[in-house]
Amino acid sequence: MSAKTPSRLEKIMAAGHLGVTSECGPPRGSDPETIREKAELLRGYVDAVNVTDNQTSVVRTSSLATCIHLKLMGIEPVLQMVTRDRNRIALQSDILGGASFDIFNLLCLSGDHQSFGDNPQGQNVHDLDSMQLAWTARKMRDEGKFLGGADIKRPPRMFVGAAANPFADPFEIRVPRLAKKIEAGAEFIQTQCIYNLDKFEEWVKQARERGLTEKVYIMAGVTPFKSAGMAKYMKNRVPGMDVPDDVVKRMADTPKEKQAEEGVNICVETIQRLKEVDGVKGFHIMAIEWEEMVPDIVKRSGLYPRPEIA
Amino acid sequence: MIVADKKPVEEIIGYVKDHEKILVLGCNECVTVCEAGGKKEVGILASSLRMYFANQGRDIVVDERTLERQCDHEYLEEIRDIADQYDAIISIACGVGIQFTAEKYHSIPVYPGVNTCFLGVTEQRGLWTERCQACGNCILAYTGGICPVSRCAKRIMNGPCGGSSKGSCEINKDLDCAWQLIIDRLKAINRIDLYEKMFDIKDWSTDRAGGPRKVVREDVQI
Numbered sequence: 044m045s046a047k048t049p050s051r052l053e054k055i056m057a058a059g060h061l062g063v064t065s066e067c068g069p070p071r072g073s074d075p076e077t078i079r080e081k082a083e084l085l086r087g088y089v090d091a092v093n094v095t096d097n098q099t100s101v102v103r104t105s106s107l108a109t110c111i112h113l114k115l116m117g118i119e120p121v122l123q124m125v126t127r128d129r130n131r132i133a134l135q136s137d138i139l140g141g142a143s144f145d146i147f148n149l150l151c152l153s154g155d156h157q158s159f160g161d162n163p164q165g166q167n168v169h170d171l172d173s174m175q176l177a178w179t180a181r182k183m184r185d186e187g188k189f190l191g192g193a194d195i196k197r198p199p200r201m202f203v204g205a206a207a208n209p210f211a212d213p214f215e216i217r218v219p220r221l222a223k224k225i226e227a228g229a230e231f232i233q234t235q236c237i238y239n240l241d242k243f244e245e246w247v248k249q250a251r252e253r254g255l256t257e258k259v260y261i262m263a264g265v266t267p268f269k270s271a272g273m274a275k276y277m278k279n280r281v282p283g284m285d286v287p288d289d290v291v292k293r294m295a296d297t298p299k300e301k302q303a304e305e306g307v308n309i310c311v312e313t314i315q316r317l318k319e320v321d322g323v324k325g326f327h328i329m330a331i332e333w334e335e336m337v338p339d340i341v342k343r344s345g346l347y348p349r350p351e352i353a
Numbered sequence: 354m355i356v357a358d359k360k361p362v363e364e365i366i367g368y369v370k371d372h373e374k375i376l377v378l379g380c381n382e383c384v385t386v387c388e389a390g391g392k393k394e395v396g397i398l399a400s401s402l403r404m405y406f407a408n409q410g411r412d413i414v415v416d417e418r419t420l421e422r423q424c425d426h427e428y429l430e431e432i433r434d435i436a437d438q439y440d441a442i443i444s445i446a447c448g449v450g451i452q453f454t455a456e457k458y459h460s461i462p463v464y465p466g467v468n469t470c471f472l473g474v475t476e477q478r479g480l481w482t483e484r485c486q487a488c489g490n491c492i493l494a495y496t497g498g499i500c501p502v503s504r505c506a507k508r509i510m511n512g513p514c515g516g517s518s519k520g521s522c523e524i525n526k527d528l529d530c531a532w533q534l535i536i537d538r539l540k541a542i543n544r545i546d547l548y549e550k551m552f553d554i555k556d557w558s559t560d561r562a563g564g565p566r567k568v569v570r571e572d573v574q575i
Contacts, residue, residue: 131554
């Protein structure tokens, strides 16, 4: 696969390096300093930073505005867009808005249902779904056309991604679904947080057998546990999350003051094991409100320094 | 059928408390089947109102009537001769019937006695569930006869999303994941190949997005 966009993330993976991304959740307020402080923690340790789009349906500063802050700091953003809150007019418009600031990465998502957030009485839109959004972004980029058919002056140049959850049900369609996302236009995939490594490896194996790992960059998602409580919460309360009992037990058996360290150990061990999996092209480190741990995880996993790309 | 649910009687009292002569108007179709607005419910609501007004020491007329339908001229015309006797009508038909009654009896206030909920089925007595959102552009041929528009909480056309777990939807364990049902059904009819094709972007102009809708059939017009 050769790079088709100016995306640094794409170029790094196209050159055969493991890509590394992390994420920055925008603040529940308008202070740009909080964005800059978080992003500064990640500078130099990752190739691009995902900016979440009102994650868990809680209102935050917009993903696009936050991406612009990152871009102005010289940090490459991944613009996350959910189809929950905007129709096809607004989605295309925001893709152009991002492109006008030379944002080169887009992650297409459906978004958590609004009932999880702080506006459960709100409408959801879902005019498009995440696959159709990826398809739209590719049409805009590759054909230089809007959905309505008109030409775009200076089309967006975005590396288009989507999410995959190898642990959701039914498992048997998880690889066919990945194939559909690729057919729709996804060029990179960031996965749900991986704790069940065997199941993840089985999913990658099936993807490999279908030739999908030659068509898409799979970035394995990891999230360090801060505590045993977080491990239990992720296991029991987060939809689509698969945290095996032995992982929960390992956290629970660790003395409280050592749990954060153990959580990072598990995360580093996960990356080290998955680095060897044929078809894994990078890592997406989601240290939720724990960005300061990312440099350590990247270094200990042997992913530092990040490659220089022209 | 159109499924409705009874409004709390306190809410209905709030609408009609200043009226003197009230007609409670039921419908013999869908709302009878879902036990929200048929003859039986007309009787129950009228009795509740009479008791309320009696307790207030007020002599208020509350009459009962149930029409075959409230969504057709001919049945609504059956109350033409008596409608003027009332200064309020409480319709416990669906939202369609309530509106058509209001359109026909222009000078009489018509109040809703039910909340109209969805197009659905009787799964069992006392349990009605949604099946259709009348999007105006049916895709059931491709989804194994199970509708993602009405049954997926995110109306995802290329599901299931990452929140599908053990057959349940992420928003509620008691809710089936529509895409799990679709996949099971496609397998049962040996058409899982349909799953592999990406669903094109849907034309929602036939949905509510296109404004109030109309079906015109000149061939059956008189």
